[in-house]
Amino acid sequence: MLMTVQDFEAAARTRLDPVHADFIAGGAADEITVRANEEAFRRLRLLPRVLRGSTARTPEITLLGSRARTPVLLSPTAFHKLVCSEGELATARAAAAAGAIMIVSMASTVAVEAIARAARDAGADGDPAPLWFQLYLQPDLEFTEALVRRATAAGCAALVVTVDSPVRGAHERDLRNGFLDLPDGLRCEHMADPRQDGRVRPIAMSPEISWEHLDWLRGITSLPILLKGVLHPEDARLAVRHGADGLVLSNHGGRQLDTVPATIELLPEMYAAVGGRVPIVLDGGVRRGTDVVKALALGASAVGIGRPVMWALAEGGEKGVRRLLELLREEFDQALALCGARGVTDLGPDLVRAPAWGPAPPFPGAEAVRPDGAVS
Numbered sequence: 001m002l003m004t005v006q007d008f009e010a011a012a013r014t015r016l017d018p019v020h021a022d023f024i025a026g027g028a029a030d031e032i033t034v035r036a037n038e039e040a041f042r043r044l045r046l047l048p049r050v051l052r053g054s055t056a057r058t059p060e061i062t063l064l065g066s067r068a069r070t071p072v073l074l075s076p077t078a079f080h081k082l083v084c085s086e087g088e089l090a091t092a093r094a095a096a097a098a099g100a101i102m103i104v105s106m107a108s109t110v111a112v113e114a115i116a117r118a119a120r121d122a123g124a125d126g127d128p129a130p131l132w133f134q135l136y137l138q139p140d141l142e143f144t145e146a147l148v149r150r151a152t153a154a155g156c157a158a159l160v161v162t163v164d165s166p167v168r169g170a171h172e173r174d175l176r177n178g179f180l181d182l183p184d185g186l187r188c189e190h191m192a193d194p195r196q197d198g199r200v201r202p203i204a205m206s207p208e209i210s211w212e213h214l215d216w217l218r219g220i221t222s223l224p225i226l227l228k229g230v231l232h233p234e235d236a237r238l239a240v241r242h243g244a245d246g247l248v249l250s251n252h253g254g255r256q257l258d259t260v261p262a263t264i265e266l267l268p269e270m271y272a273a274v275g276g277r278v279p280i281v282l283d284g285g286v287r288r289g290t291d292v293v294k295a296l297a298l299g300a301s302a303v304g305i306g307r308p309v310m311w312a313l314a315e316g317g318e319k320g321v322r323r324l325l326e327l328l329r330e331e332f333d334q335a336l337a338l339c340g341a342r343g344v345t346d347l348g349p350d351l352v353r354a355p356a357w358g359p360a361p362p363f364p365g366a367e368a369v370r371p372d373g374a375v376s
């Protein structure tokens with residue numbers, strides 16, 4: 001039975017080509033950060049309130065003008081057709097049904113126009129949350145601008161600019177497996193260049209991208225811009241100064257620079273750096289409803305999930321992703337209730353305890369008791 005996010009991974013692995021499973025699960029180099037993301041959530045403890053009459057609970061959020069029925073977003077992930085023949089269409093339908101914001105990857109295997117249509121159709125009698133679009137700024141600004149116009153025309157409500165990839169991370173599993181290219185028949189639809197008869201360009205990960213490019217982007221679009229992959233508090237301040245409307249606190253699921261801290265560990269510092277001026281979405285290692293509560297309590301406005309979506313899509317296509325989102329909604333709701341909270345705004349840092357590094361401090365008063373039990 002699929003009861004947990006972990007169950008989806010196990011089920012997906014029985015269906016997937018192990019090379020593709022490695023592409024999803026893997027990270028950079030020694031995968032220290034991949035593991036750190038999940039471990040850091042496990043180390044944090046929740047300290048619930050009681051007797052608060054939290055019967056009517058709502059998981060709803062409004063983020064940069066986008067209304068959603070859950071604080072769990074679908075982080076951008078590439079190549080959905082690698083694991084499901086319908087690809088991003090299936091993901092978008094499931095997200096629309098759940099009222100979850102889906103961030104469409106620039107490296108999607110279905111074009112944003114078709115994804116948007118699928119989301120609208122699936123959400124017809126519900127209330128689909130809008131799509132956002134993820135972008136790697138290309139040094140060819142004319143091409144980048146055309147893509148921004150496409151995403152905007154398709155109805156995307158925000159742009160998520162990934163800034164942690166001046167070069168690609170060392171995906172050693174992929175290198176060992178010889179997984180260097182998409183299989184025949186699949187392509188990154190957004191990289192087809194109309195100026196070159198639809199020839200598909202490689203996605204440029206470019207070290208030349210700088211704050212000036214962000215200023216340029218700010219000048220050509222009125223959509224909210226979020227920067228994904230800012231980890232240093234000084235960069236968070238710079239981002240705000242350069243007009244970013246939000247941050248996605250992300251280490252790319254441990255797929256770029258290995259040994260960077262877990263995102264949840266950085267959250268308090270990043271929250272303090274932006275001082276509430278812009279919202280922070282956190283991704284990396286979110287696997288349980290309690291993880292969602294911990295992130296929101298420490299200052300995130302929402303969380304994103306990457307690998308769980310790929311596992312669910314591989315396991316059961318649209319239905320799989322629907323079930324995954326439902327599962328996280330149920331777990332989140334239960335965790336809210338058990339914390340004595342009615343919604344996102346009831347969550348604060350007082351509900352989270354981080355274990356002390358090293359020996360625990362003595363209980364108040366305990367210092368007066370000597371090891372032999374005698375009281376001094």
Ligand SMILES: Cc1cc2nc3c(=O)[nH]c(=O)nc-3n(C[C@H](O)[C@H](O)[C@H](O)COP(=O)(O)O)c2cc1C
Nearest residue numbers: 075076077078105162252253283284285305306307
């Ligand atoms: C298979 C895969 C593909 C990804 N593709 C993209 C992408 O195209 N653009 C991007 O900004 N991040 C990409 N990411 C990173 C995710 O957006 C996200 O930051 C990360 O997966 C979150 O960690 P989690 O997998 O532990 O939930 C990808 C991650 C995975 C696992």
Ligand SMILES: CC(C)CC(=O)C(=O)O
Nearest residue numbers: 077078079107203252255
């Ligand atoms: C196509 C890639 C750039 C997708 C990516 O960001 C990743 O695999 O982490």
